[in-house]
Amino acid sequence: MRKEWTAQELIAFEDRIGELYLDNQLPFLFHLSGGNEQQLIDIFKDIKEGDYVISNHRSHYHALLHGIPPDVIEDRILNGRSMFIYDRDRNFFCSAIIGGTPAIAAGIAWALKKKGSDKKVWCFIGDGTEDNGHTYEAVRYVDGFDLPCTFIIENNDRSVETTNVQRWGTKADYEWNSPSVMKYKYDITYPHARKPGMIDLSKAVKKTDDEYFPRLAEVSYPENLKGVTNYVPGLSYKDAANQVMTELGQDGAVFIGYNVHNSPGGNAMGTLKNVPDDQKLETPVAENLMAGLAIGMGFEGFKPVLYFERHDFILVAMDAIVNHIDKIERISHGEYTVPVIIRAVTADAGPFYSGITHSQDFTDMLRTAVSFPVYDPITGEDLVLAFKKAQHSGRPAIIIERKSRY
Numbered sequence: 339m340r341k342e343w344t345a346q347e348l349i350a351f352e353d354r355i356g357e358l359y360l361d362n363q364l365p366f367l368f369h370l371s372g373g374n375e376q377q378l379i380d381i382f383k384d385i386k387e388g389d390y391v392i393s394n395h396r397s398h399y400h401a402l403l404h405g406i407p408p409d410v411i412e413d414r415i416l417n418g419r420s421m422f423i424y425d426r427d428r429n430f431f432c433s434a435i436i437g438g439t440p441a442i443a444a445g446i447a448w449a450l451k452k453k454g455s456d457k458k459v460w461c462f463i464g465d466g467t468e469d470n471g472h473t474y475e476a477v478r479y480v481d482g483f484d485l486p487c488t489f490i491i492e493n494n495d496r497s498v499e500t501t502n503v504q505r506w507g508t509k510a511d512y513e514w515n516s517p518s519v520m521k522y523k524y525d526i527t528y529p530h531a532r533k534p535g536m537i538d539l540s541k542a543v544k545k546t547d548d549e550y551f552p553r554l555a556e557v558s559y560p561e562n563l564k565g566v567t568n569y570v571p572g573l574s575y576k577d578a579a580n581q582v583m584t585e586l587g588q589d590g591a592v593f594i595g596y597n598v599h600n601s602p603g604g605n606a607m608g609t610l611k612n613v614p615d616d617q618k619l620e621t622p623v624a625e626n627l628m629a630g631l632a633i634g635m636g637f638e639g640f641k642p643v644l645y646f647e648r649h650d651f652i653l654v655a656m657d658a659i660v661n662h663i664d665k666i667e668r669i670s671h672g673e674y675t676v677p678v679i680i681r682a683v684t685a686d687a688g689p690f691y692s693g694i695t696h697s698q699d700f701t702d703m704l705r706t707a708v709s710f711p712v713y714d715p716i717t718g719e720d721l722v723l724a725f726k727k728a729q730h731s732g733r734p735a736i737i738i739e740r741k742s743r744y
Contacts, residue, residue: 340387340405344708345375348399351408355415356528366544368420369565372527372743373398374492377402381490381520384481385460388429390450392443392461395421395434396492400462404430417549419669422694429457431637435661436467440489441627445634447485448619450612453638459487466497468512468521469505481517491521499529536584545705551668557731570641571719575743578718579609582725586643589615589729590680594619606645607744627656632678633666640728649684649738650698652717656707663734664708679728680736701738714738 352370357379359368380483382403389660393400401411401423414423433439443461450457467473468491482485491514495502499729502510514521520671573581583606586591595615597604599620610618625646632642646652652659659680666676683690684699705712710733713724728735 340403341381342582345379348375348378351402352398352413352528355412360414364420366414366418366618369396370458370528371396371676373481373494374461374524374526375399376715377522377524380387380458386458388499389457390429390446390459391430392439392441392459392475393423393430393432394436394439394462394467396462396464397421397423397432401425401430401432404428407431409685413474418545420586422551424670424673425579426670431674433662433666435657437470437472438662439458439463440467440473440632442490442519442629442637443487443569444479444485444632445631446482446637447480447487447634448631449635449640450485450640451485452640455486457486458646459485459491461487462490462492462495463489465493465495466630467500468493468581469497472584472626472630475622476630477514477518478633479622479627481516484517487518489519492517493521493523494526495523496526505630514724515740542741551728552671554668554672554733557733559730571684573718575718575721576609578721579607579739579744580611582706582722583609583643584612586641586679586725587617589641590617591641591643592617592619592644593645594621594628594635595647596621596623597629597647598645604697606647606681607705607741610642625654629655629663629678633658633662633676636676636678637674644678644680646682648696649700650696652680652682660707663712667733675732676734679725680734681739682736683739683741685741704736708736710734710736712736712738716743
């Protein structure tokens with residue numbers, strides 16, 4: 339049973355964290371809540387244990403109200419994880435990359451509906467995230483498919499330290515016409531970050547990123563990895579793509595993107611023709627939303643294969659790829675995993691060439707931006723092995739597919 343917190347108890351917890359800061363014990367960024375205690379207490383009366391709570395950089399109240407013990411939260415804060423509080427058992431997820439969380443919430447909700455679960459997703463964002471176009475995409479998607487998700491906008495009239503009027507002028511008070519959106523206003527007690535008062539950083543104990551967020555262990559692969567497939571030596575690049583997609587489908591993969599459905603010119607260049615339609619999730623042309631859907635579905639045990647028909651447009655999803663797909667397992671200390679395989683297609687030459695904005699190659703950039711593998715297979719055999727390595731690892735991977743090799 340979750341503890342029923344009073345407003346004064348919540349305030350006392352944040353006051354203690356503020357005192358730890360003034361005592362030189364928190365030499366890193368954190369954000370205190372304050373001023374919205376009763377609103378949150380009332381909202382959490384509708385949030386069931388087992389529901390997902392997606393929090394943000396100002397996470398302490400959400401974590402307490404969803405049942406995470408205060409000593410656990412304090413330990414996380416003392417170890418540099420104020421913005422990265424996770425609890426897999428309680429379905430609590432937190433990210434300071436708040437523009438990306440609405441799409442993840444939509445992905446979790448899609449997975450829950452697919453499973454017939456009675457759980458729900460509650461995604462807490464601020465009025466700064468409300469400004470973000472990615473929020474609009476996620477709300478529209480949730481509404482359009484009647485997904486079990488509510489977005490709670492906590493409006494403290496600040497995006498960092500900028501007011502709504504300063505940001506939007508006469509359009510400062512935006513009203514949502516959506517059954518999935520709840521919005522409340524409050525006056526915040528503390529500034530955007532930390533607490534007023536200077537500390538002596540020379541007395542503070544600092545750790546490295548690797549100490550706060552230990553690196554993941556290396557993946558070991560079976561020596562005869564291609565033995566798990568029926569791969570035929572000498573198979574063409576396109577035939578190899580068709581075969582490995584079929585095998586991924588047989589293993590339960592869900593293919594996410596636009597033009598993955600069964601139609602002329604669809605099926606991801608024909609490579610998904612043998613995959614059942616209920617394992618294809620057609621999306622809007624909204625790459626960040628696509629990536630968030632894949633992440634959220636991965637949380638619920640699905641095996642997402644994210645399809646970018648144009649390699650160029652992967653740039654729109656780079657926030658999700660760099661800050662969430664690449665880092666969630668590490669910053670959550672392994673509580674959440676993101677087994678997303680990304681197919682990045684480039685129309686690099688010949689009749690597939692599509693001009694300077696639609697035939698770019700960002701392979702080298704991707705390899706510097708993420709810590710997981712970026713494969714650029716040359717032959718059909720290379721392609722099979724790349725996908726099989728990604729499948730075996732249970733971790734993210736990007737596989738470059740060049741149309742000139744099809």
